[in-house]
Every structure is written in structure tokens, then in C-alpha cells.
Amino acid sequence: MGRDFSHIARRCERAVVTAYRELREQGTGDFSAFGACTALYRIHHPEASASEARRLVAEWLDHHIVRGETGPTDGCRCD
Template identity: 75%
Template sequence: MGREFSTITRRCERAVVTAYRDLRAHGSDDFAAFGACTTLYRIHHPEASVNEARRLVAEWIDHHIVRRDSAPTPGCACD
């Protein structure tokens, strides 16, 4: 796992960001990687609606992958 992901404290957030990065690195297009990560989030949080999962995954991808921001993100309340 790269240094830029070491500050992510939520396990589900780290899993989503790592999966997205790895899927894209191995040739998956953005839409397929996003869909897989939405499913991954819902495995961690089956209580979440599809819309909630999509919103959080999109926020996390934008925050960590697009903007390369290492500050904490808002999101789910798990550790």
C-alpha cells in the first residue's frame, strides 16, 4: 500500500481506495472499478443503500485518487 493511503483510518475506506487503484492499474475502466468498489463498500456495510455507497465511494475516490488529498474524509462512522 502506498504512502498516500497510510493515513486512511477506516478499513472500508482503505479497502475501497486500494481496490479502485489496483483495478485501474490492472486495466479496468473507471465505470467498472467504481461499480466494484461500490459493491465492496456494501459488503462492509450491508445496511447502506446503493445511493449512499455510490456517494461515499465517489467522495473517497475524488479525495484520495483525483485530488491526492491525505486529510481525513467525512464518511461512515466505522473504524
């Protein structure tokens, strides 16, 4: 059922997408999984505001989960 997201270059992006997928597979609701992933992003980037974290997480989930794209995203500036 799950997909391998190892192709994602940014560690924070890969962690967020993988965590969301695994939480949803375990039965966690969408809103709760999204909130957990936003918190996870902020652990990687404590300098990010809550709104910035929500925007990036939403973009990544849309790109990788909803649309199933494998190409790079604009995302954040880290490696």
C-alpha cells in the same frame, strides 16, 4: 505508480481506495472499477443503500485519487 493509502483510518475507506487504484492499474475501466468498489463498500456495510454507497465511494475516490488529499474525510461512522 501506486500510492500507499495506509494512512486512511477507516478499513472500508482504505479497502475501497486501494481496490480502485489496483483495478485501474490492471486496466479495468473507470465505470467498472467504481461499480466494484461500490459493491465492496456494501460488503463492509450491508445496511447502506446503493445510492449511499455510490455517494461515499465517489467522495473517497475524489478525495484520495483525484485530488490526492491525505487528510481525513467525513465518510462513514465506522473505524
